[in-house]
Amino acid sequence: MNSVAFIVIAILTLAAALAAASLPKLIHAALNFAVTFVGVAAFFFLLGAEFVGLVQVFVYIGAVAVLIVFTILLTRRDVDKDRGFNWSGVVVAVAVFGGLVWAILGTPSLPVVAPEIPALPVKRIGEVLMTSYVWPLQCVGLLLTAALIGALILVMEDREEVKKVK
Amino acid sequence: MTPTLQLFLIVSAALFCIGLLAALSRRHAIFILIGIEMMLAAANLNFIAFWRFTPQAEQATGVMVAIFSIAIAAAEAAVGLAMVIAIYRHYRTTNVDQLDQLKG
Amino acid sequence: MSGNVVDQVFIRIKEWLLSWLTGAPNWAVPIASSLINIAALLGVFLSLFALMSVLERKILGRMQNRYGPNRVGPFGLFQPIADGIKMLIKEDVVPARADKIVHFLAPILIAATAILALGVIPYGRNMTPFSIDGGILFFFAVGSTTELAVFMAGWGSNNKFSMLGAMRAIAQMISYELPLIITVLPVIMVVSSLTPDAIVAAQDGYVFGFVPRWFVLTPWGAAAFILFFVSGLVESNRTPFDVPEGESEIVAGHMTEYSGFKYATFFMAEYIGMFAISGLAVTLFLGGWQAPLPFLEFVPSYLWFFAKLSALLFVYIWIRGTLPRTRIDQIMNFAWKFMLPMAFTCVIAAAVWHYAGHGLPGWFASFGVIALVYFALSTLLDTRKKFAPRTYRFAE
Numbered sequence: 001m002n003s004v005a006f007i008v009i010a011i012l013t014l015a016a017a018l019a020a021a022s023l024p025k026l027i028h029a030a031l032n033f034a035v036t037f038v039g040v041a042a043f044f045f046l047l048g049a050e051f052v053g054l055v056q057v058f059v060y061i062g063a064v065a066v067l068i069v070f071t072i073l074l075t076r077r078d079v080d081k082d083r084g085f086n087w088s089g090v091v092v093a094v095a096v097f098g099g100l101v102w103a104i105l106g107t108p109s110l111p112v113v114a115p116e117i118p119a120l121p122v123k124r125i126g127e128v129l130m131t132s133y134v135w136p137l138q139c140v141g142l143l144l145t146a147a148l149i150g151a152l153i154l155v156m157e158d159r160e161e162v163k164k165v166k
Numbered sequence: 167m168t169p170t171l172q173l174f175l176i177v178s179a180a181l182f183c184i185g186l187l188a189a190l191s192r193r194h195a196i197f198i199l200i201g202i203e204m205m206l207a208a209a210n211l212n213f214i215a216f217w218r219f220t221p222q223a224e225q226a227t228g229v230m231v232a233i234f235s236i237a238i239a240a241a242e243a244a245v246g247l248a249m250v251i252a253i254y255r256h257y258r259t260t261n262v263d264q265l266d267q268l269k270g
Numbered sequence: 271m272s273g274n275v276v277d278q279v280f281i282r283i284k285e286w287l288l289s290w291l292t293g294a295p296n297w298a299v300p301i302a303s304s305l306i307n308i309a310a311l312l313g314v315f316l317s318l319f320a321l322m323s324v325l326e327r328k329i330l331g332r333m334q335n336r337y338g339p340n341r342v343g344p345f346g347l348f349q350p351i352a353d354g355i356k357m358l359i360k361e362d363v364v365p366a367r368a369d370k371i372v373h374f375l376a377p378i379l380i381a382a383t384a385i386l387a388l389g390v391i392p393y394g395r396n397m398t399p400f401s402i403d404g405g406i407l408f409f410f411a412v413g414s415t416t417e418l419a420v421f422m423a424g425w426g427s428n429n430k431f432s433m434l435g436a437m438r439a440i441a442q443m444i445s446y447e448l449p450l451i452i453t454v455l456p457v458i459m460v461v462s463s464l465t466p467d468a469i470v471a472a473q474d475g476y477v478f479g480f481v482p483r484w485f486v487l488t489p490w491g492a493a494a495f496i497l498f499f500v501s502g503l504v505e506s507n508r509t510p511f512d513v514p515e516g517e518s519e520i521v522a523g524h525m526t527e528y529s530g531f532k533y534a535t536f537f538m539a540e541y542i543g544m545f546a547i548s549g550l551a552v553t554l555f556l557g558g559w560q561a562p563l564p565f566l567e568f569v570p571s572y573l574w575f576f577a578k579l580s581a582l583l584f585v586y587i588w589i590r591g592t593l594p595r596t597r598i599d600q601i602m603n604f605a606w607k608f609m610l611p612m613a614f615t616c617v618i619a620a621a622v623w624h625y626a627g628h629g630l631p632g633w634f635a636s637f638g639v640i641a642l643v644y645f646a647l648s649t650l651l652d653t654r655k656k657f658a659p660r661t662y663r664f665a666e
Binding site for chain 2: 013017020021022029030036047049072085086088089093104105120129143154
Binding site: 027028031034050051054055057058061062063065066069070073119121122123 | 369372402403404407408410411412414415417418421422425433437440444447462463464
């Protein structure tokens, strides 16, 4: 595993994530959020899980980022700056990071180098999905259908109100 | 310096904490959703890192969990954003400090 | 065989070029190989873009009973050079209150994603630039990033027409991504692989000795090909679906505030998107680089690929010259009410064909499934007003 690639991708991802969390203008934050996910997908490629990396690009950047951007557009009041930044959040986040790093560095079994594993072809993922994981697959399908219908109902305009206006 | 598992876990912990930062310290509802999505991505990275560094990787457990997690995160983002739009239509604001009708 | 030498001539050239690096360190050879692939890809497709920009105007002109551009060079074929010079020397106007970084990055991102999508298509025997295990998924993942770039273009211009055009473009592209991907699903199901090389290899051989096994010659394949082609038309924002850049309505949509070289980049990205979708259609349904008849196999594989690609591009231009623009609500209705159910029917019909054996009874069974759903949908979606029979009154 290439260490140069690791460092470059790590810097890209964390810098974009920091930008997304701290920029005042909402659209810039949303676009940096998309760049963060490109970085995470690059990590997945580095780790040998190409299918998950491609699904990540497809779902997060192609769908979730576009959703966020559309929502920003629909909920503007010509003031697209975020007023107010709560500094106690920074303290909590730094404290949590300190705790996690202490836990990671304190576990002795973790500093291992990557073993050589056989590449995981997409066909194998399909086989596993349809045999061992078929129940979670059906549940996720049901969940996505429910989310689709729920989201539609939440944003559908009230028919009586529209008729009254007319 | 070959990347060890510790390094990957530290990077994903950093990403998680940046997501936590975004979710805790911003007042706009959409920023909070962005933070939540970043935390989920960090957890996915953790799963895939552990899958890669485990000797018996044919079971593809980490990859499966990551795929399901991505699907569920997308569904949750969709419903969350629909709620933000519905709330904006009613209250004309997206500042979560002003959504305190249920406060006791 | 002489056919083999001509067929693999580009592979031999690349191997000869790489043999100059025998003393280089271990990590340099894959990088050099990738760079040669990328240079070849860019060279071929940018020249194809230049050629197509003038050919389209000439063919459209002929369809409208006039000559196209014919002043610059023989038959006007040097017109792209004149266009290129014009685009390069134009002043680059950026609106004062536009978001500079977003405005600058949008054309770059659109062009980058369009060119990335070209990398996984097999152009000939052993001639796939980057053979990824999940190649088809890579193609669609990169294609879905285009929507974000279109939004960046519309928002970065700080212009209401641009924003409106960008939102229409994104709505249209998202709606048609679903039929685009679901029509690819039957092919992936039957071949049971996401690799474009495997899909092309599954379409070799001939039935009855002379009918090729291309998927377009099966009923589900023909329906899926038509649906994929129409979705490709919409994804590239071509007439009759060019509402986002309707010149008579919203100036140029999300490309309004771009001048000179940036506009040329948008133009290039649209055409390269067309090439990529047509290339994928050739790979999935028309048998990729394979010859249609057994005695024509001496023609090199890349020539067959580009011949099929040119035929599809001609149909794109033909449709542009023939049909008027559709309304945005007609486009949405068409996607959600007709194309999506038909796309799912193709999946079912492919399953029926596969499990009835790949022979004639399966062909008729899957044809029956598709015809049934098609006629049911046409009856249900019929919105024509029902008039009373005409009565004629003549002067007495």
